[in-house]
Amino acid sequence: MKHPGRMAQFEGNSAFAFSGRFAMMPEQSNDETTMALQLRPNCEYCDKDLPPSATDARICSYECTFCADCADTRLHNVCPNCGGGFERRPIRPATERRPGVCVTKQLPSDKRVHLKYPLDDIAAHCASLRDIPPQER
Numbered sequence: 001m002k003h004p005g006r007m008a009q010f011e012g013n014s015a016f017a018f019s020g021r022f023a024m025m026p027e028q029s030n031d032e033t034t035m036a037l038q039l040r041p042n043c044e045y046c047d048k049d050l051p052p053s054a055t056d057a058r059i060c061s062y063e064c065t066f067c068a069d070c071a072d073t074r075l076h077n078v079c080p081n082c083g084g085g086f087e088r089r090p091i092r093p094a095t096e097r098r099p100g101v102c103v104t105k106q107l108p109s110d111k112r113v114h115l116k117y118p119l120d121d122i123a124a125h126c127a128s129l130r131d132i133p134p135q136e137r
């Protein structure tokens with residue numbers, strides 16, 4: 001590493017405190033870097049593990065996180081928390097391809113999240129919204 005002293009001051013920060021203030025990154029990019037996805041570790045519905053490399057992780061705009069199977073077959077592309085649709089969660093590179101940005105620099109969240117509504121409530125919520133395209137909800 002070219003600037004070990006400078007990097008050391010950011011060790012231990014969470015992904016959201018990640019400032020991006022290392023040598024190659026201009027100050028004005030701070031807002032972008034603090035918007036890194038949390039990369040939550042599991043499906044909120046079935047609790048399946050969804051590591052940062054998972055190709056079947058789906059997220060809504062609030063990063064409510066589900067596996068593809070639950071998103072498609074149980075939720076019908078309706079987020080039970082916000083009513084929005086899902087998209088594929090991008091994979092954060094395991095290898096540091098640019099200084100300071102990879103999955104070992106901005107660590108994934110370790111906080112498992114679980115459904116906050118009863119299943120019958122979720123089923124009714126999804127049934128009422130599934131036929132409306134996300135862009136019209």
Ligand SMILES: [Zn+2]
Pocket residue numbers: 043044045046047048066067068069070071
């Ligand atoms: Zn699931």
Ligand SMILES: [Zn+2]
Pocket residue numbers: 060061062063064079080081082083084
């Ligand atoms: Zn949501």
